[in-house]
Amino acid sequence: MVLFSEDQIHETKMRGRIEVICGSMFSGKTEELIRRLKRAKYAKQRVEIFKPAIDVRYSEENVVSHDSNTIASTPIDSSASILLFTSEIDVVGIDEAQFFDDGLIDVCNQLANNGVRVIIAGLDMDFKGKPFGPMPGLCAIADEVSKVHAICMKCGQLASFSHRTVKSDKQVLLGETAEYEPLCRTCYNRAIEEDKNNL
Numbered sequence: 037m038v039l040f041s042e043d044q045i046h047e048t049k050m051r052g053r054i055e056v057i058c059g060s061m062f063s064g065k066t067e068e069l070i071r072r073l074k075r076a077k078y079a080k081q082r083v084e085i086f087k088p089a090i091d092v093r094y095s096e097e098n099v100v101s102h103d104s105n106t107i108a109s110t111p112i113d114s115s116a117s118i119l120l121f122t123s124e125i126d127v128v129g130i131d132e133a134q135f136f137d138d139g140l141i142d143v144c145n146q147l148a149n150n151g152v153r154v155i156i157a158g159l160d161m162d163f164k165g166k167p168f169g170p171m172p173g174l175c176a177i178a179d180e181v182s183k184v185h186a187i188c189m190k191c192g193q194l195a196s197f198s199h200r201t202v203k204s205d206k207q208v209l210l211g212e213t214a215e216y217e218p219l220c221r222t223c224y225n226r227a228i229e230e231d232k233n234n235l
């Protein structure tokens with residue numbers, strides 16, 4: 037699998053395609069998204085970046101990684117708004133895609149069919165280990181999916197799961213290290229068993 041995109045044709049030539057960067061929290065999705073978008077800007081491409089307006093964790097306007105890398109973005113409430121901002125655009129970046137409606141799948145297909153390179157970052161699974169929002173559909177239509185991993189906070193192996201450490205059953209609960217920890221499959225299953233026993 038090609039983990040990081042360094043393909044000259046994909047990066048600098050006008051050709052519609054969909055790239056998905058997915059994984060658990062703290063796996064480097066936003067950093068990788070920002071890296072690809074900054075490279076597109078160096079290549080003098082016209083770039084537009086979107087995030088869900090509900091994601092006000094680090095900034096209302098910018099896309100910001102856990103390591104404080106940042107890039108300016110347009111916060112929007114609905115995936116349909118993306119089409120209003122993307123005439124004359126070469127590359128579209130979307131962060132926290134799991135929070136968008138399912139209409140995002142059609143929007144991304146339309147953009148790619150019109151020659152736009154679409155780069156999407158999002159959580160593939162919620163805290164219950166279930167597929168999150170439009171992410172499975174986006175993975176299905178993507179030309180390339182990069183699954184990235186955090187480091188398990190309990191054993192140091194690669195982590196694919198986001199364990200919620202506070203009591204809440206809502207699917208959407210914004211948070212960082214005070215609310216979530218990335219865990220590998222073994223440590224996640226153990227933590228879920230412990231959570232059940234502590235109810």
Ligand SMILES: Nc1ncnc2c1ncn2[C@@H]1O[C@H](COP(=O)(O)OP(=O)(O)O)[C@@H](O)[C@H]1O
Pocket residue numbers: 059060061062063064065066067068100101102103185186187188189218
């Ligand atoms: N357990 C962890 N494993 C890996 N990176 C971590 C961990 N905890 C904190 N980080 C930090 O998170 C950064 C990745 O942040 P970010 O790109 O925002 O991730 P994501 O968008 O996937 O949540 C890493 O560079 C590192 O500084």
Ligand SMILES: Cc1cn([C@H]2C[C@H](O)[C@@H](COP(=O)(O)O)O2)c(=O)[nH]c1=O
Pocket residue numbers: 060061062065066093158159161162163164198207208209210211212216
């Ligand atoms: C697992 C999980 C996460 N969230 C929230 C928590 C954060 O605000 C974002 C994920 O951000 P990151 O850039 O991937 O670290 O999503 C949630 O609402 N529900 C969940 O199940």
Ligand SMILES: [Zn+2]
Pocket residue numbers: 188189190191192193219220221222223224
């Ligand atoms: Zn582990």
